[in-house]
Amino acid sequence: MNSYDSERMSDLMIAAGHESVLTPEEANVVVLNTCSIRDKADEKVFSDLGRLKMIKEKSSGDFFIVVAGCMAQLRSRDIIRRAPYADAVLGPQNIQRIAEIIDDFVKNKELDTIVSTSFDVDDKFRKLSDKFSTRGVSEFLTIQEGCDNFCTYCVVPNTRGREFSRSVADIVKEAKNLVSLGVKEITLLGQNVNSYAGENAEGEKCNLAGLLFELAGVDGLRRLRYVTSNPKDVNKSIAEAHRDINILMPFLHLPVQSGSDAILRKMNRKYTRSEYVECVCMLREYCPRIAFSSDFIVGFPGETDADFDQTLKLAGEINYAQAYSFKYSPRPGTAAARMGDQIPENVKSERLAILQDLLNDQQSQFNQKFIDRRVSVLLVKEGKHENQLGGRSEYSQAVSVCIDDGEFAVGDIVDVRITEIASHSLIGIIEK
Ligand code: SF4
Numbered sequence: 001m002n003s004y005d006s007e008r009m010s011d012l013m014i015a016a017g018h019e020s021v022l023t024p025e026e027a028n029v030v031v032l033n034t035c036s037i038r039d040k041a042d043e044k045v046f047s048d049l050g051r052l053k054m055i056k057e058k059s060s061g062d063f064f065i066v067v068a069g070c071m072a073q074l075r076s077r078d079i080i081r082r083a084p085y086a087d088a089v090l091g092p093q094n095i096q097r098i099a100e101i102i103d104d105f106v107k108n109k110e111l112d113t114i115v116s117t118s119f120d121v122d123d124k125f126r127k128l129s130d131k132f133s134t135r136g137v138s139e140f141l142t143i144q145e146g147c148d149n150f151c152t153y154c155v156v157p158n159t160r161g162r163e164f165s166r167s168v169a170d171i172v173k174e175a176k177n178l179v180s181l182g183v184k185e186i187t188l189l190g191q192n193v194n195s196y197a198g199e200n201a202e203g204e205k206c207n208l209a210g211l212l213f214e215l216a217g218v219d220g221l222r223r224l225r226y227v228t229s230n231p232k233d234v235n236k237s238i239a240e241a242h243r244d245i246n247i248l249m250p251f252l253h254l255p256v257q258s259g260s261d262a263i264l265r266k267m268n269r270k271y272t273r274s275e276y277v278e279c280v281c282m283l284r285e286y287c288p289r290i291a292f293s294s295d296f297i298v299g300f301p302g303e304t305d306a307d308f309d310q311t312l313k314l315a316g317e318i319n320y321a322q323a324y325s326f327k328y329s330p331r332p333g334t335a336a337a338r339m340g341d342q343i344p345e346n347v348k349s350e351r352l353a354i355l356q357d358l359l360n361d362q363q364s365q366f367n368q369k370f371i372d373r374r375v376s377v378l379l380v381k382e383g384k385h386e387n388q389l390g391g392r393s394e395y396s397q398a399v400s401v402c403i404d405d406g407e408f409a410v411g412d413i414v415d416v417r418i419t420e421i422a423s424h425s426l427i428g429i430i431e432k
Contacts, residue, residue, distance in 0.1 A: 001092075001140075001142060001145070001189050001191070002033050002034075002035055002069055002070075003140055004140040004141070004142050004189055005033060005068070005069070005092060005095050005142075006031075006033045007135075007139075007140075008095065008096075008128045009031060009033070009068065009095050009098045010133065011128070011132055011133050012095075012096065012098055012099045012127075012128070013029070013098060013099055013102070014133045015099070015133075016099035016102075016103065018099075018102075024051075024052060024055050025055055027063070028061060028062040028063060028064065029062075029063075029064045029066065029102055030052055030055075030063075030064070030065055030066070031066040031067075031068055031098065032045055032048055032049070032052075032065075032066070032067050032068065032069075033068045033069045033095075034067060034068065034069035034070060034071035034072055035069060035070055035071065036069075036070035036071040036073075036074050036075075036155050036159055036331070037070070037154075037155070037156075037331075038326065038329045038331075039329045039330075039331070040329075041071070042071050042075070045067065045071055046082060046083065049065070049067070049079075049082075049083040049085075049086065050083075052065050053065075053083070053085050056085055062105070062106060062109075064087040064088070064102060064105050065083075065085065065086045065087050065088075066086070066087060066088045066089075066090060066098065066101070066102075067079050067083075067086050067088070067089050067090070068089075068090040068091075068092070068094075068095055068098070069090075069091075069092055070091075070092055070155065070156075070159035070160065071159075072089045072090055072091055072092075072117070073091035073092060073117050073158070073159040073160075074155060074158060074159055074332070074333070076089045076091075076115050076117055080113055080115070084113070086113060087105055087111070087113060087114070088101050088105075088113060088114040088115075088116070089113065089114070089115045089116070089117070090116050090117075091116065091117035091118070091119075091159070092145075092159060092160050093118065093119050093120060093123075093124050093145075093160065093161060094116040094117060094118060094120075094124070095124065095128075096123065096124045096126075096127035096128055097116055101114055101116070119146075119161040119162075125142075125166055125170065132177050132178070132181060134181060135178060135181045135182065135183050136183070136380065136381075137182060137183060137184045137185065137378065137379075137380055137410055137411045138183070138184065138185040138186075138187070138223075138378065138380050138392065139178050139183045139185070139186060139187070140186070140187050140188075140189050141171065141174055141175060141178065141186050141187070141188055141189065142166070142188075142189045142190065143165065143166055143171050143188045143189065143190050143193065143196055143198065143211065143226075144163065144164065144165045144166070144189075144190030144191070144192065144193055144195070144196045144198075145160050145161075145163075145164050145190065145191060146160045146161040146162045146163045146164050146191060147160065147162075147163060147191040147192050148162055148163045148192075148195075149192060149230065149268070149270065150268060150335075151257075151267050151268050151269060152266065152267055152268045152334060152335040152336040152339070153267060153297065153300065153328065153330075153331065153334055153336040153337075154331070154334060155331045155332075155333065155334060156191050158333055160191060163191075163192060163195060163197075165190075165196050165197050165198035165199075166198050167198050167199045167200075168198050168199065168200045168201065168206050168210075168211055168214055169200075169201060170198075171188075171198065171211065171214075171215070172214055172215065172218065175215055175218050175221060176218055179218060179219070179220040179221050180220075182411055183221075184220075184221070184222045184223060184378055184411055184413065185221075185222060185223035185224070185225070185378055185392075186215070186221060186223070186224055186225070187224075187225040187226065187227060188208075188211075188212075188215075188224070188225070188226040188227075189226075189227060190226075190227075190228070191228065192228070192229075192230050192233065193208060193226045193227060193228060193229055194208045194226070194229045194230060194233040194234055194235075194238060195208075195230065195233045196208040196211060198211065200214075207237060208226065208237075208238060208241075209237035209238050209240065209241040210237075212224060212226070212241045212245055212248060213241065213244075213245065216245045216246075216247055216248070221247060222247060222378070222413055223247055223249055223378060223394075223413075224245070224247050224248045224249065225248075225249050225251070225396075227253045228253055228255060229252065229253065229254050229255075230255075230269075230270075230271075231254055231255075231256065231269075231271045231275065231276045231279050232269070232270045232271040232275070234254070234279045234282075234283070236282070236286075238283075239282050239283050239285070239286035239287065240286060242283060242286055242287035242290060243286040243287050249394050249395075249396070250287055250289045250290045250291065250394055250395070251290065251291050251292075251293070251321065251394060251395045251396055252283065252290060252291075252292055252293070253292075253293045253294070253295075254276075254279070254280070254292050254293070254294055255294050255295035255296075256276050256294050256295070256296065256314065256318075257269060257295060257296060257297050257300075258296070258297065258300060258303070258307065258310070258311050259273055259307075259310040259311035259312070259313060259314030259315065260273070260303070260306075260307035260308075260310040260311060261273050261310075262302075262307060263300050263302070263303055263307050263311075266300065266301065266302060266336070266339070267297075267300060267336070268335075273310065273314060276314070277314070277317065277318070280292060280318055291320075291321035291366065291395050292318060292320055292321060293320055293321055293322040293323055293324070293396075294315075294318070294320055294323045294324075295323070295324045295325070295326075296311065296315070296323060296324070296325040296326070296355060296359075297325075297326055297327075297328050298311070298325060298326070298327055298328065298348055298351040298352045298355055299327050299328045299343035299347060299348030299351060299352070300328045300336065300343070301328070301336055301339035301340070301341050301342050301343065302339065302340075302341040302343075303328075303343055303351075308351050308355075311355065312354070312355065312358060315355065315358055315359060315362070316358070319362055319366075320359060320362050320363070320366075321362070321363065321366040321395055322359075322363050322366070322395075322396070323359040323362075323363070325352060325355050325356055325359060326352070327345075327348040327349065327352050328343065328348065330342070364421070366395075367397065367421050367426060368421055370393075370397075370418045370421070370426055371418055371419075371420075371421060372417070372418065372419075373417075373418055374415050374416070374417055374418075374431050375393045375394070375399070375415070375416055375418060375426075375428070376393070376394055376413060376414075376415060376416075377391035377392065377393055377399045377401060377413065377414055377415075377416045377428075378391055378392050378411075378412075378413050379391040379401065379408060379409065379410050379411065379412050379413075379414065380392055380410060381410060382410070383400055383401070384400070387402060387403055387404065388400055388401065388402055388403065389401050389403055389408065389409075389410065391414075391416070393426065397425065397426050398424060398425035398426070399416060399418075399425060399426045399427070399428060400422075400425055400426070400427045400428075401414065401416050401427075401428055401429070401430060402427075402428070402429050402430070403430055404430075407430070408430065414430055415430070415431045415432075416428035416429065416430060416431060417429055417430075417431040
């Protein structure tokens with residue numbers, strides 16, 4: 001979602017007459033779009049701000065520093081105290097103000113730090129509409145923001161606010177705009193994407209499946225994905241969409257976080273282990289070639305060896321194509337940070353290593369199945385070597401494709417025979 005917000009801020013700046021440059025030294029405005037999901041990301045911002053301060057001190061012309069995103073929302077006071085040279089602090093629902101704020105600074109150089117951290121998400125999307133600069137072939141499109149779930153470890157409800165869904169018309173219009181710029185694949189974004197409930201043309205609520213069917217009708221759009229789903233909101237209509245929409249990719253990120261019911265309860269995830277498994281089974285029944293990725297948190301407060309064992313068993317049962325796993329990191333202001341029974345770092349590290357071994361094994365076994373198989377690949381970028389392009393399979397695997405000179409280009413969808421499996425990608429040749 002931060003990638004999407006960064007693109008949209010860039011669109012607004014370009015529409016206001018600015019241009020992008022490659023390094024902070026060449027810039028007059030630097031925007032740090034921050035994340036607050038883990039502690040490390042927060043601290044990195046302060047060290048980046050220190051580097052920008054030095055550039056600002058050396059610069060002879062304008063040099064404005066803007067801190068945007070979730071950390072700006074949560075820690076605006078800290079930012080002003082520790083980095084008083086920052087010119088503006090913008091929460092995630094205030095990024096639409098970027099161009100007007102820079103304009104103010106240019107006209108009136110003595111302005112104090114501007115802090116804008118309201119939750120006017122409707123205003124955000126209204127002001128972002130219709131302004132697009134160039135795009136790649138695979139892009140994000142935010143359809144829903146904020147979250148009402150209050151998982152006990154998560155800062156999102158405090159940083160992005162309560163759930164808000166954009167209207168179907170607004171989303172379809174943005175999708176058409178993207179396609180007209182050459183986009184072939186769109187990934188719909190939402191903190192809780194499958195609780196989407198935007199208004200349709202009849203003024204009624206439309207769910208995610210309804211929206212996916214609408215978008216499947218956009219001419220020229222070749223691939224659709226959506227992220228991130230909360231398992232508690234996956235229903236039959238989503239499974240039917242996977243069965244019936246041929247541009248909807250058979251790959252779903254379905255974060256489970258833990259395989260223990262006791263820990264899921266403490267996390268306030270509102271589903272049980274068996275409900276999660278049922279959900280996966282239903283999707284597999286409707287769309288037998290679907291594969292899953294997931295997120296895991298290890299070392300959540302109170303997690304026992306037996307709880308962790310349940311997580312390993314669940315991962316074994318589902319057999320993921322890919323997964324992201326992290327040690328639990330307490331976030332300020334969340335309920336879990338105040339829970340007793342925090343797990344020591346060394347225990348978290350040991351458990352994470354065990355889980356990651358299992359998940360890496362599953363991923364390589366999943367990839368091995370593709371050897372000598374024909375797969376559909378969207379070419380997304382130039383390759384590392386001559387006569388090579390980089391692409392993505394339907395399952396989001398990186399694929400390096402060997403081509404003859406000028407034969408195919410970025411944006412094409414090609415059939416590729418996989419000849420080799422590298423550590424993080426598949427390698428193949430075009431199959432005509
Ligand atoms: S559903 Fe996702 S975004 Fe919402 S509180 Fe839980 S982890 Fe955070």
